[in-house]
Amino acid sequence: MEVSCAFPTALDTPANIAMAEQLGFHRAWVYDTPQQSPDVWMTLALAAERTDRIGLGPGVLVPSLRHPMVNASATATLCALAPGRVAVAFGTGFSGRRAMGYGAVRWSFMDAYLRAYRGLLRGEVVEWEGARMRMLHPEGHAPSRPFDVPVLVGALGPKGGEVARELGDGLFATLRIPDYAGEFSWSAYLLWGTVLDDDEPVDSAHARSAGGPGWALSFHGAYEFGGAEAVRALPGGDEWLGVVGKAGDGERHLSVHDGHCVELNEADDAAWQAGGHSTLRDVTLSGTTGEVRRGLDDLAARGVTEVVFQPCGPDVRTELERFLDVARAEPPISEPITSKESP
Template structure:
C-alpha cells in the first residue's frame, strides 16, 4: 500500500507538500473547497514548483464549481508543470457544495461532465450546454493533446460505481469503504487521525487538535446524510445539535461546516466536551503505532491500494512523520 497525504487547501499547503515529499509520501491531494480555501489549482501549481517527485492532484474536484474547459485547461497546465505526477479525482460534492447550501450534484450530471472533460483532454470537439468546443491552446500554452492524466471518481454507491467503472481509472474513497472497492486496481482512501502514545487517552489536547477535525466529520456526515436523528445517536450528538440549531435554518449549513477538516467548530467542541471523544478510535485512524498498522492492513484487505492521511493541528511535520513511521514500520 502506498502512503500519501492530503491537505485542506491553505496558503501553507505548498510548503507542507514539500515537507511530505522530503519525508517520502507518494502523493499529495488537496481539496476543492472554495468557500474556505484558496484556489485548488493555484495551490497545486505552487506545490509543483516546490517539488520534484511527489504526485499531485485535486481530491476531489466538484464539477459544478467550474466549466469543464476550465478544469481541462487547469489540468493541462499542472501536467506541464509536473509531468508524469498528476492525477485528478472528481466527486458529487460534500463540503465543496453543502457548505454553500447546495445538495450534491446528480450522477448523470457528473457523467456528462466527465465525458466532456475527458474529451477535451483528448483534443476532441465536445458539446457542452448546447455549444461545441475544443481545446485550442497553441504550442507553449498547454501540452499537446491528448493530455494523459488518470482520473479517479469519488463513489460510495451503485450509481457512482457504474460511472467509475465506465469513465474512471480508479476509485477515490472517504467516509466509508464500499464493498466494490476490491474491483479497482487503484483505490486511494482518505483518512484522518493521529498516532497516540501508549496509554494516551482520547481526550488529550494532542488528540483533540491532531485528530479532532477528522473526528468531527462523523457529526457533519451524520447530519448531512441522516439528519438530526442520526446525530442524536452519537455520543455528544445532543450537545452538537443544541449549538447548530441556534442558527436559523437558512444559515444552518454554515454552522455545520465551520472549521471543516481544519479545526473544531463550536458545535464540534461541545460534542467533544460532552464525551464524544470516546469514539475517536472508531471514526478516525487513531491509536498506537501497532493499532494503526492493523487498521491499514484491514483496509488493504478490503481493496485499498493507497492510504491518504490528512494531518491536522499545529505540528504538521510531526504528524506526517509519526503516521508514516506507523504505516511503514
C-alpha cells in the same frame, strides 16, 4: 499500499507538500473547497514549482464549481508544470457544495461532465450546454493533445460505482469503503486520525487537535446524510445539535461546516466536551502504533491500494512522520488483523 497525504487547501499547503515529498510520501491531494480555501489549482501550481517527485492532484474536484473547459485547461497547466506527476479526482461534493447550502450533484451530471472533460484532454470537439468546443491552446500554452491524466472518481454507492467503472481509472473514497473497492487496480482511501502514545487518553490536548477535525466529520456526515436523529445517536449529539440549532434553517449549513477538516467548530467542541471524544478510535484511524498498523492492514485487505492521510493540528510534520513510520513498519506477527470497521 502506497502512502499518500492530503491537505485542506491553505496558504502554507505548498510548503507542506514540499515537506511531504522530503519525508517520502507518494502523492499529495488537495481539497477543492472554495468557501474556506485558496484556489486549489493555484495551490497545486505553487507546489509543483517547489517539488520534483511527489504526485500532485485535486482530491476531489466538484464539477459544478467550474466549466469543464476551465478544469481541462487547469489540468493541462499543472501537467506542464509537473509532467508525469498529475492525477485528478472528481466527486459530487460534500463540503465543497454543502457548506454553501447545496446538495450533491447528480451522477447523471457527473457522467456528462467527465465525458466532456476527458474528451477535451483528448483534443476532441465536445458539446457542453448546447455548444461545441475543443481545446484551442497553441504550442507553449498547454501540452499537445491528446494527453492522458489518470482520473479517479469519488464514489460510495452503486450509481457512483458504475460511473467510476466506465469513466474512471480508479476510485477515491472517504467516510467508508464501498464493497466494490477491490474491483479497481487503483483504490485510494482518504482518512483522518493520529498516532497516540501507549498511555495517551483519547481526550488529550494532542488527540483533540490532531484527531478532532477528522472525528468531527462523523457529526457533519451524520447530519447531512441522516439528519438530526442520526446525530442524536452519537455521544455528544444533543450538545452538538444545541449549537447548530441556534442558526436559522437557511444558514444552518454555515454552522455545520465551519472549520471543516481543519479545526473543531463551536458545535464540535460542545460534543467533544460532552463525551463525544469517546468515539475517536471508532470514526478515525487513531490509536497506538499497533492499533493504527492493524487498521492499515485491514484497509489493504478490503481493497485499498493507496491510503491518503490528512494531518491535523499545529505540528503537521510530526503527524506526517509518525503516520509514515507506522505505515512503513512491518505488522507484528503476534497481532492478527482484526475485523473492526475502518473509519
